[in-house]
Amino acid sequence: MLKIQEVIVYLPNSLSNKMIRHIVLFKLKDFSSETEKNQAIQNVLEIFRSLIGQIPQIREYRVEPDCVHGLSSYDVIVDGVFDNLEDLRAYQAHPAHVDAVTMNKQWSESKIVGDYFFEKLT
DSSP: OOOOOOOOOOOGGGGTTEEEEEEEEEEEOOOSSHHHHHHHHHHHHHHHHTTTTTOTTEEEEEEEEOSSOOTTOOSEEEEEEESSHHHHHHHHHSHHHHHHHHHHTTTEEEEEEEEEEEEOOO
């Protein structure tokens, strides 16, 4: 049996100087040709890049294809920075983001998401 011996709780005051990085990796479905897969990658890149300028909470935002193409690689990486958790949640609920996620389902079979806090640079 696993026992948790320490729990770290972030209180609002401890987050006042923190930003949050949101990273999403998409694994695309199997396609019948490399041309079809490359077109799907371009489609995913375009729909998520189109969010820049539409969602004011985005501070930094990159959407790039994988460059290694290893056996365990995912195909598209979204890397965004937000001022706080509330802004990340507003981004996730924004209609343009919801539409992008819905459209992406036709090309992607899975995703991995990671979020972490980091110190604001002054």
